[in-house]
Amino acid sequence: MKMISERSVKINPEKKISSKKRIVLISDTHITRFRGPFNLHAYNLGIEQINKIKDVDLYLHLGDITHNGTLLDYEYAMEQFKKFKPRSKCPIMILIGNHDAMNVGYLLFEEMIGKRHYEYEDDEIYVIGIDSTKPDLPGGIIHHNVIEAVRRRLEKQERENKFNIVCFHHQLIPIPNTGKERSAIDDSGDMFKMLLETKADLILNGHRHTSNLYTISSSEKDLYIFNAGTFCCNKTRYRELFTYSIIDIKESNITFKIIPILDSNSKHEIQRQVNYYLPLEIEPHQKPICKFIQISDSLINQQSENINTNFDRAIDKINTIEDVDLVVHTGNVTRNSYKEEFKIAKDKICKLKHPYLVVPGYTDSKPPAWEYWKHFFGEFDPLYENEKLYFQGLNSTTRDSTDGFIGRKRMGKFIEKVLSLSHQKIFGVCCFHSLIPTPLSVWRTELIDSGDVLSQFARSQIDLCLNSSPSISFNVKIDYTVFSNGGNLNPKRFDETFLEIDIYKKGKVVVKEHNLKTGQIKIVGNYNITIFF
Numbered sequence: 394m395k396m397i398s399e400r401s402v403k404i405n406p407e408k409k410i411s412s413k414k415r416i417v418l419i420s421d422t423h424i425t426r427f428r429g430p431f432n433l434h435a436y437n438l439g440i441e442q443i444n445k446i447k448d449v450d451l452y453l454h455l456g457d458i459t460h461n462g463t464l465l466d467y468e469y470a471m472e473q474f475k476k477f478k479p480r481s482k483c484p485i486m487i488l489i490g491n492h493d494a495m496n497v498g499y500l501l502f503e504e505m506i507g508k509r510h511y512e513y514e515d516d517e518i519y520v521i522g523i524d525s526t527k528p529d530l531p532g533g534i535i536h537h538n539v540i541e542a543v544r545r546r547l548e549k550q551e552r553e554n555k556f557n558i559v560c561f562h563h564q565l566i567p568i569p570n571t572g573k574e575r576s577a578i579d580d581s582g583d584m585f586k587m588l589l590e591t592k593a594d595l596i597l598n599g600h601r602h603t604s605n606l607y608t609i610s611s612s613e614k615d616l617y618i619f620n621a622g623t624f625c626c627n628k629t630r631y632r633e634l635f636t637y638s639i640i641d642i643k644e645s646n647i648t649f650k651i652i653p654i655l656d657s658n659s660k661h662e663i664q665r666q667v668n669y670y671l672p673l674e675i676e677p678h679q680k681p682i683c684k685f686i687q688i689s690d691s692l693i694n695q696q697s698e699n700i701n702t703n704f705d706r707a708i709d710k711i712n713t714i715e716d717v718d719l720v721v722h723t724g725n726v727t728r729n730s731y732k733e734e735f736k737i738a739k740d741k742i743c744k745l746k747h748p749y750l751v752v753p754g755y756t757d758s759k760p761p762a763w764e765y766w767k768h769f770f771g772e773f774d775p776l777y778e779n780e781k782l783y784f785q786g787l788n789s790t791t792r793d794s795t796d797g798f799i800g801r802k803r804m805g806k807f808i809e810k811v812l813s814l815s816h817q818k819i820f821g822v823c824c825f826h827s828l829i830p831t832p833l834s835v836w837r838t839e840l841i842d843s844g845d846v847l848s849q850f851a852r853s854q855i856d857l858c859l860n861s862s863p864s865i866s867f868n869v870k871i872d873y874t875v876f877s878n879g880g881n882l883n884p885k886r887f888d889e890t891f892l893e894i895d896i897y898k899k900g901k902v903v904v905k906e907h908n909l910k911t912g913q914i915k916i917v918g919n920y921n922i923t924i925f926f
């Protein structure tokens with residue numbers, strides 16, 4: 394097989410920072426007089442180390458300063474902060490975390506620390522820190538008005554060529570090695586969309602007590618999402634203990650140094666560059682090497698048998714499209730999981746003239762639905778393979794529950810396959826539950842292990858991951874994988890649509906949305922991936 398590794402066309406970075414900028418990041422100190430979560434030894438050592446760092450432009454604490462948000466905790470935190478005597482005289486930005494907002498702690502935060510939103514700006518960088526907390530609750534929210542206020546600030550003309558950094562306590566997208574995905578931001582889908590649209594360069598989050606870096610690529614440029622680990626909270630994750638991070642930005646290069654406090658010699662360094670891309674050209678009449686169709690939420694009920702449903706209309710339309718390799722239905726096939734509904738759905742989907750693959754969604758999971766599923770659709774984790782593609786469907790539903798789960802065993806088996814075949818075929822995977830937040834919806838983080846699933850998919854050679862969407866079509870590329878959510882046939886709030894995903898030679902990916910209501914076809918995604926044949 395011939396190998397092509399032409400990833401994308403990079404162009405010169407538009408934003409160049411001539412002098413080096415250094416940000417020192419600490420997060421989740423969880424200071425409290427009542428020891429338990431607060432590790433004073435790690436705090437003392439960590440503060441001693443960060444006091445010595447030279448040439449810092451900004452110190453940033455990403456929240457969860459205190460453990461309980463109480464007066465005693467805030468007073469004790471103020472006492473502890475006196476040990477912070479930085480060598481570099483520069484601004485300090487402290488953001489509020491969910492623990493600081495507990496027990497009406499947000500009032501104490503404002504009185505003893507300051508504003509809950511913060512900005513820092515010089516000639517080359519702009520940093521905005523915002524409050525993502527909900528008073529007294531572990532989860533987060535940004536709010537529509539704050540998202541729009543941040544948008545206006547990022548879009549200011551004088552910031553167009555600055556390096557723009559947005560910081561808040563909660564994680565924007567799921568992080569691996571943190572256990573059950575929880576306490577995320579309700580409107581992270583809207584926030585995520587805004588950050589991509591305004592071409593922000595770097596997002597800094599805390600909250601999950603472990604460090605992580607994702608590269609998000611749009612068709613035009615890269616955006617990095619960095620999660621800071623905990624500085625001194627005993628609630629650590631897996632093998633990462635207490636850390637702080639140093640972020641150096643020079644020209645368009647970013648270096649993330651993650652420094653373990655207890656063993657500062659074993660630092661972990663990641664180098665990245667903010668790249669800008671020119672889309673790969675498609676020659677006129679060039680045919681894709683691979684074509685997928687993505688649909689979901691057909692929600693067939695017992696009345697659907699003799700009527701022309703959206704599902705029928707979508708199937709008719711899809712049948713007019715040439716050379717479709719695979720039609721992927723990402724779940725919610727039936728409305729109530731009744732036997733009759735599965736039968737009607739099967740009769741309808743059999744009219745497709747292209748190969749198809751179906752995974753169950755929440756509405757297909759009410760007992761004894763799995764018996765019917767087996768009878769009418771067969772495998773719960775269906776596989777489709779031909780000479781150029783390998784596509785794995787995964788049943789992410791759990792019986793009669795909105796919660797989803799993939800699990801380490803199935804993930805491991807699939808990733809093993811990916812590693813052994815990724816140089817020969819295009820790899821795709823689908824499941825019902827979303828791995829990324831989508832706009833115009835509340836991010837419910839129903840897939841329990843979404844952090845591990847998202848990061849393992851993104852870091853393996855999987856080209857495409859398809860998930861259903863509770864709202865509009867939304868797609869991003871995270872590390873190596875294009876994540877596409879959409880193809881919603883349920884016309885309740887949004888137009889019924891299906892997606893066409895075309896992969897061209899050299900790895901250009903174009904995602905098109907076919908609107909069944911208006912008949913319009915719109916390009917909703919444009920990416921470059923690495924393919925090997």
Ligand SMILES: [Fe+2]
Nearest residue numbers: 421457492600
């Ligand atoms: Fe925390």
Ligand SMILES: [Fe+2]
Nearest residue numbers: 457490491600
């Ligand atoms: Fe937190």
